[in-house]
Amino acid sequence: MADCNEGTAQEYRQRALFSTIGADLVLRFFVILKKLLEILIINLFRLIVLIRKRVFYILIFLAVVSLAAVIIYENVKVAATTPVLAEIDGDAMTLNTENTRSGDTGDYYKSETVPPIARTEPATTSETAAEATTTAKPDDKNDISFDSSTETLRIPKGIASVIESQEDDDANKTYVFAYKGTVNSWQSDSLNGEFIKSVSFDADKPKITIKTDKFSAFDITEDNENFYIKAISPRLKYDKIIMIDPGHGGDDYGAIHGGENEKDIAIDIAIDLYNLFKDGNSGIKAYMTRYDDETVDIYDRPETSNSVADMFVSIHCNTFEDDTTIHGVTVYYDPDMTNEIGRFQISNKNFALSLSASVTGELNANNRGIIDDYELVVLDHALIPAALVEVGYMTNAAELKKLADPDYQQSAAKGAYNGIIEAFDEADS
Ligand SMILES: [Zn+2]
Numbered sequence: 317m318a319d320c321n322e323g324t325a326q327e328y329r330q331r332a333l334f335s336t337i338g339a340d341l342v343l344r345f346f347v348i349l350k351k352l353l354e355i356l357i358i359n360l361f362r363l364i365v366l367i368r369k370r371v372f373y374i375l376i377f378l379a380v381v382s383l384a385a386v387i388i389y390e391n392v393k394v395a396a397t398t399p400v401l402a403e404i405d406g407d408a409m410t411l412n413t414e415n416t417r418s419g420d421t422g423d424y425y426k427s428e429t430v431p432p433i434a435r436t437e438p439a440t441t442s443e444t445a446a447e448a449t450t451t452a453k454p455d456d457k458n459d460i461s462f463d464s465s466t467e468t469l470r471i472p473k474g475i476a477s478v479i480e481s482q483e484d485d486d487a488n489k490t491y492v493f494a495y496k497g498t499v500n501s502w503q504s505d506s507l508n509g510e511f512i513k514s515v516s517f518d519a520d521k522p523k524i525t526i527k528t529d530k531f532s533a534f535d536i537t538e539d540n541e542n543f544y545i546k547a548i549s550p551r552l553k554y555d556k557i558i559m560i561d562p563g564h565g566g567d568d569y570g571a572i573h574g575g576e577n578e579k580d581i582a583i584d585i586a587i588d589l590y591n592l593f594k595d596g597n598s599g600i601k602a603y604m605t606r607y608d609d610e611t612v613d614i615y616d617r618p619e620t621s622n623s624v625a626d627m628f629v630s631i632h633c634n635t636f637e638d639d640t641t642i643h644g645v646t647v648y649y650d651p652d653m654t655n656e657i658g659r660f661q662i663s664n665k666n667f668a669l670s671l672s673a674s675v676t677g678e679l680n681a682n683n684r685g686i687i688d689d690y691e692l693v694v695l696d697h698a699l700i701p702a703a704l705v706e707v708g709y710m711t712n713a714a715e716l717k718k719l720a721d722p723d724y725q726q727s728a729a730k731g732a733y734n735g736i737i738e739a740f741d742e743a744d745s
Contacts, residue, residue: 349378349385350382350386352378352379352382353378353379353383458472459472460475460499460502460517462504462512462515464508464509464510466546467510467511467546467548468546469515469526469544469545469546470544471495471524471544472542473538473540473541475497475498475499476496476497476499476524478495478496478497479493479494479524479543479545480493480495480496482536486531486603486604488527489527489528489529489530489532490527491525491527491528491532492524493525493534494521494522494523495522495523495524496522498522499517499522502515502517503515503516503517504516509547511530511548512527512528512532513529514526514527515527524545526547531550531624532550533548533550533552533553534546534547534548535553549623549624550601550603550624551659556598556599556600556601556740557601557603557627558593558601558602558603558625558627558629558736559620559621559624559625559628559629560586560589560590560603560605560631561586561604561605561617561621561629562579562582562585562586562587562606563578563582563630563631563633563704564582564632565579565582565583565609565610565611565612566579566609568611571635573635573710573711573716574710574716576719576720578632579609580609581710581719581720583606583608584722584725585631585707585725585728586604586631586729587607588725588729589602589629589631589729590602590604592729592730593733596733598733598737600737600740603620603624605620614693614694615693615697617630617694618693618697618698618699618702621698622697622698622699622700626658626659626660626700627658627660627700627739628694628698628700628701628702629702629704629732629736630702630703631732632704632705632706633709634706634708634709634710635709636709637711640711641712643682643709643712643714644676644681644682644683644684644709644715645675645676645679645681645682645683645705646672646684646685646686646687646705646706647668647672647675647686647687647703647704647706648668648686648687648689648692648695648706649665649667649668649686649702650664650688650689650690650692650695650698651664651665651688651690656699657699658699658700658701659745660700660740660743660745661701661743661744661745662739662743664702664703665686666739666742667702668686668703669686670735670738671703671731671732671735671736672685673735674732674734674738675705675728675732675735676731678727678730678734679707679708679724679728679731692704701739701743707719707728
């Protein structure tokens, strides 16, 4: 068996072929003998009659030979099939070794997760030993790799010749990089970076998709051999960041009046506001605490903002059942909170004043001023300048009709947009 480890895969194939033919002939011969043994047992009574005759001893002899034949056959079968296994083994190793040596990008997934079948017997020649070593330790210069300590994905230039574009889908915390190059498949679903949780390559586009747990920004750098995509905190990339908080959502409808839900009006205005920042040239990066109709914990809203943003604005609608004639814009703020971690220093009161004037002006609505409030969780837990805009009263029939109108919603967003830009301009940084 030791010789199975010598020579090339082609030699294994030849040996396996000859051994298989030999085993076939032996098999056919012994099958016939086996059959004779069966006939012998079935005719046991007749055997007793025969026992004094010479033919009995001949049959006994044939039975012993048959038994021996079965034992020999079993051994031959093992000998014949083992070289076949060795051939598959050899091919797997050759394939893998070639891939890693030539820098072919075809089989990274395989080398990552399906190691070649290990040989059970020690290599008997130096050539085989060298081959085994190369396979066990791939040429990592040509491998895609992820370093969780620096949060960096390294892509060899043999795979990507240029990274062409980056598309941020903050709503799904998914970041897509289009590139020129080839890679058949490479993906990792459980990366343990602070930001990066999974990476996949799609050779058809081709593109790299990175999924994260947190809002993330990326630094793309390169040297002679590699591209590096490093996940960083948005604060390290963007000079100014606003967090837009659409009130309520999901199971929490907020106020419900005249067939309208507060959560729906809030998200419509918030998305308009988000798009103004996205499409405009304010130089302010916007994120949202929710991007669609989903339930978001009230404490998570300020917490997410504290980790990412410079200012926080929450969008709501008001109600006052006792007097349905009341209408207009109200802005709440927490006078106690200090901006402990914000890069921009402006008092909550001044931020609220800026929003109040701007939103009211844009909507041509009744200005109900600013109100200090110590109780609102989203304001009480914000460690950056924060304000909550009640765009109008849902209990006022005329104002509710406006609040549900996309044009009015767009104007409310425009007002908030101008107020936020003003606040950033006014703040000390
Ligand atoms: Zn509300």
